[in-house]
Every structure is written in C-alpha cells, then in structure tokens.
Amino acid sequence: MTNKRDQLILGIETSCDETAVAIIKNGREIIANVVASQIESHKRFGGVVPEIASRHHVEQITIVLEEALRQGQLKMEDIDAIAVTEGPGLVGALLIGVNAAKALAFAHEKPLVNVHHIAGHIYANRLVNEMEFPLLALVVSGGHTELVYMKEHGHFEVIGETRDDAAGEAYDKVARVLNLPYPGGPHIDRLAHEGTPDLDLPRAWLEPGSYDFSFSGLKSAVINTVHNAEQRGETIAPETLAASFQESVIDVLVTKAIQAAEEYKVKQVLLAGGVAANKGLRTALTTKFQKHEGIELVIPPLSLCTDNAAMIAAAGSVLYEKGQRADLMLNGNPGLDITIHNNWG
C-alpha cells in the first residue's frame, strides 16, 4: 500500500552491463526491482564489450521500465521523481539510461535527479539498515576500490581510492591466468575456500597513513609466480593460488577499512559494490568488526551488491530531498566525481 504522502522514486541504471529499473518508497522500501543482465552475451568475449552493451540497453530499456511499473502496480503519474545514473561507467551505455530518463521526465513533467553510481552502491545499504553517521563505506567492484566517508546524508568524501587496478579488475585478470570463465571473481572466491593461502604474495600498504590501494603489483606477482613455476616444470594448485591471492586482497581491504573506521570514529561501516558478494571478504570483515564495540558493520544481500537500480533510486530519494536536480541537458559522464553531490550548503 502506498498513500499520497509516500515518496516514490523511479531509478534507472545502465552504466555497464545491466539494464535496470526500480521503484523505491520513502528511500528504503523496494516496490519494484528489475534487472536485465547481459552477462550471458558478454561471456562470449571474456568481458564487457561497450558497443554490445549499448545495443542491449536499447533493446531492453522500455521492457524493463514497463516491468518495474507492472511489479509496483504503478503509473508514471504516481512517481515523484526519476533518478538516473549519470556516471561513472561506459559512456555509450550511460547514454541510454540518461536519455530514457530525460524522455520520461519531459513526457510526465517530473523532476530529474542525477546520481553517481558509487553513491548508489553505498545507498543499497539503506534498503537493509538505516544509515547512522558518521559512516565509512568500503566500495569494491569491477571498476572501483574506494573508502568513502560520509558525515551526513548525501555528502561524500573519498578518503582512499585505488591508484591502479580496482580489486574486481585484479580478480578478473587473475581468473584469466587460471583459465577461469568470465566473470572470474566468484570462481576465485570458490576456489579460495578449497585451498590454503600458502604462497607469500605482496600486500601494497603504500605510505603510512594512506588509505589508497594498489593491486597491480599483486596481479603481476601472481602472473610471475605462475610463470616461474611453469619454467621449473611445476604447477601450482589453482586453489592455493586463489586462496593466497584472495587473502592478500582481503588483508589490505579489511586492515585499511578498520584503520579508517577508527581514525574517523564512525558509527557504521558499509560494504558496497559487486565484490561485496565475495564470501571471503564478508567473512573477514564480520570477524574483524565483531571485536569493535560501537561500530556496526552493514553488508547488503547479494542481489543488492551487484549493479541494480534500487540503489540508484535509494540514493536518488535522499538527493531529491536535498534538492539535487538535473535538467534536460544532462549527459552521461564516464569520469564523474562523487563530490558533485556535495554542492549544497
């Protein structure tokens, strides 16, 4: 049931290889959540092909929109605002969601709210647990590895980010070395649980006090280890390699998250992004944060970790209240900075 004073936000997300539309009530309740995944198509190429992603988005966009309204038993007139991912992401893919959102906003004279994709990932948590500030979000995905500090709703401060590969990228590259099918992350996670981390792989702590990340050295070390073993006529069990690699990644992520959580005296730590689906990371964070009284760890369910539009609508809900608006000139922005959302007083 929805009554007239409920706020209903329709969210659209097309930044990579999921065409997604969702409707969220009052920022926290999922009324509809539809995701058309293209993963089967991109599997043929071992990764997301931008042109093919854009083509699939055009094929899917109105179908997914209609399905979301059908699930929610709603009409466009019932919607208060349209939230859409402006960036970052693949530019050609972003353009489909942005232009569909603008057409809808124009046709029904609805406000348009532009949302940063990572803000969306963070706000996926609000569909599970109310946020308590200040908080720290650990965002880990195929394209991102960031620590984002939030002192209040709609205000984002990046205190650490990757200087080279994102964690998810490192997973995909190591998966390729192990000849695992795309996407490699879940396969490495599974293998890691079957093996023991016996290999000594590097951890890039960077300079003291830095919350930045670097995974390219680790990736190279994995490739070299495999290569050297081959030259000696040996093979390393994939389980061992996966376990050692995963331990190295998780060690750095968890340690930096805890240090930052302590320094910034946060009440909550949120895990966000596709790699949040990683069991090893979830377990390690849960174990470590159990020892920290006063810091609540929030991990969204798997379905909200990967790209979806519920998270975009959830972020859009708060940003709409804060007065964030886009006009019909809105464009897809592949390099968008999350601090676009900090512009009010």
Place this chain on the structure above:
Amino acid sequence: MKILSIDTSNYALGIGLLDENQVLGEYISNIKKNHSVRVMPAIQTMMNECGVKPADLTKIVVAKGPGSYTGVRIGVTIAKTLAWTLNIPLTGVSSLEVLAASAGRHFNGFICPLFDARRGQIYTGLYRFKDGRLVTEKDDQLVLTADWAPALSTLSEPILFVGNDVSIHQSVITDALGDRAVFAEITEHNPRPAELALLGRDRIEEDPHSFVPNYIRLAEAEAKWLDAQKTK
C-alpha cells in the same frame, strides 16, 4: 494529429513537428556537437514555442539509421521511450530515405543519398519518386564508393547525389558516372525532419519494446565471434 520526428543518426540534428496539413516547426543544426546534450532541450523548446504538450502528440517518427551508432541510439532511445510512455504509435524510417526525400522530391531520375563511413566507404541506397511516392530501388547498405559508383553506371537516367559528405566522394562518383551524376546544392544536404515526419505519417506502427536502430553492421566483436564460430 501532432507528429514529432527525431533524427540524431548523423551530424545533423533534426526535430520536426507536423500537424494535419502543415509543418508546425523544424529544428536543424549541422555541427559536431553532442546530440545527447542537445536533443531533449531542442524538443522541449520547439514544442513550447508551438504550444504542443507531450500529451498532445499522436505519433513519434524516428530516423533509425544507418549512421553513427551512438548518435542513432540517442534518437531511438528517446523515441521509443516517448512512444511507450505516452502510449502512441512509433515508426522508424531509414535515415537515407529521409535524405533522399529532402532533396529529390521533384528530381527526374534516381536519388542516391549517402553518409561517409570512413576508409572510402559510404552508407547509401538508391531511391526514386514514382507518382509522388518515394520508392526504394536498392536497399540501404555499406559499400565502397569505388564499387558503388561504377555499379550505378548501367542506369540510363541521371542520379542525384545528396548528403553533407558527398564532397568527400565526389571525384570517385564523377569518374564513374560523368554527366549523369548530379550533385545537390548545399541547402539540400541536411535531412529535413519534416520530411521524416511525413514519410512516417502513414506507415504502420512498430512495437517500441522490440524497436532497435538499423546499424547495417554487426558490432565488431560480434562479427569476429561469429567468424570464429564458423571456423570451429
């Protein structure tokens, strides 16, 4: 009746608004600027000026390609979203056909619209007007100008070449066709959005859910993948 037409398939950006018996408005620009930023504001401005509200629209007609992949997707996405959400018919028209109609309505002979597709290639087709109706003589295709122009030399009537990219291919065309090649004036090279609306006016509607651009070409990765499947 109020038909909105949208063409973002190439550099020219065109928006048209057609009433029963008259063109209410047309917006055309021919500059290398981002369509994604400019289309919706152009639609809004023109509809405002003409006093037409989204709910007044009775049909959307869109240029469905060929052209720039990203460009044509912008127009098609807007067109299918508007048609679906306003619950009005949608029709797609070949971007080349629009160009042919824009310049050749009173031309006595064949009309050859073209867009440059780099490396000596063009997107083109062959059209002509018969009893006031535009007829397709050769389907839209991607072809080397050096192959296309000689193939047209068997035709006994003059051929009108039209499009902003004609000058790039003019010498190859003249070499093959001599006097039979006629070149449109610069004022005729932009596809007219009102012609687009008129071409689509009486055509059958398409399902917005399944409507996609006519890219002519597969995505490069897709083509390579298909080739690899054949050799397996």
